[in-house]
Amino acid sequence: MTQELTIAFIGGGNMATALAAGLIGKRCGAHDVHVIDKNPAVLDRWAQQGVSVAQAPDATLAGRRVWILAVKPQFLKEAVESCRPFLVPDTLVVSVAAGIPARAIGAWLAGPDGRPHTRLIRCMPNTPALIGSGASGLMALDGVTQDDRLVAQQMLGAVGEAVWVQDDAQIDAVTALSGSGPAYVFLFIEALIQGAVRQGLTDDQARTLALATLNGATQLAALSHESLAVLRERVTSKGGTTAAALEVLDARGFAAIVQQAMDAARDRAAELSREFS
Template identity: 45%
Template structure:
């Protein structure tokens, strides 16, 4: 496939790294930051430059990987050059109707990825406009699977939902890791020891959850014994409303995603 990335930041870097392992794709990067382009050239042997190509071909794939506030102007600049190329947008918030309107095209896929894509462990939710064919879906899937797993969503509203779960989800996990590291240090472990212990604990717990047929609630109760140490910790979490705070925060995240989409998708 011939793929042009507009924007050479971390997410573009992550996807390119995966694509290079997949097959001999022809990859081009457009970014005004010459340093970013040069680093990508050296690391992945891709072509690149600061300006948009004069024209794309109907068989091309164009990945929009710029900040949402810059997307409208970029799309308007792309519109006369696009010539029916498939567009994949990984910019947060911008709705499909706005993208299609600005690009003058119905061949657009909207994606919500997350940062573990940077190590090939990402999760991406995808939703396609009405002009996207089954072959286009497969091509978009190929691009995003380079950075992790993909999930096609039934409607565009689900983009806001997946933002609250996996899009912003790594931050929730890092927050909990951060808290556990601080607690471990308060018990007397060094920062390095605390980090090692907590990260290994998370890694082991996640792997157990993946391999076990039991629901995670049962795995949790299996660690607890009546009147024991774990029960005391969970009792404090419950008393402090930790679970409800996490759920409420995720729903707030979804609401903010909806608000941002409404704001950023206006002409």
């Protein structure tokens, strides 16, 4: 850590929980974290970890180096405006909300002189951050300093891979890939397990083998120098079982379906922007 990292989460739900689990003990202590959430039951869970909590923004916010905006896009403007009185020039604001463009959030944080807050990073993380295996895309507005970038890189790097991108459109693409991606993978694993149970394996056997297959194939892809196509071909014996399976996936347009799903996620991000920013 290059400096003491103090964080306020605005919204203490799923994504804040995943990020904090990776950060606390690695990049900061529990006492460095402050959580604001409307929901008292959510705050109770945080308080049990030794984190300071509040139901509404207060002066504590002004002393936090980083604010992480982690409420649903629908509630972001209201949440941001309630925090604005406690913003100081040094505050690095990181939004993880899907769809809402960085400049809109910066404008909601404008001071009395009407100038937007541009020390702002838009980030798209994902829930495997919970176990330090996340994947995040990050983009910075022009007020972000080198030190801010380092802080964000260290924070998101502590919970997995962090990739910098150029603009909001690319963050929406990250949303369609790795933000929403864990859900596609869970669905795929569920389908594998259901298929195996249909063919006679027990649920436990199917789950163990499905998870090990995903994990093994992913690790092999990450560690191998070969392309994904070559690795796939090595599984696919001519006239064999894999070829039979891949023919079905191909005939039903598997790749096109996945890409259409990603387009739907990207388009929904654009809709969220139109509706809520």
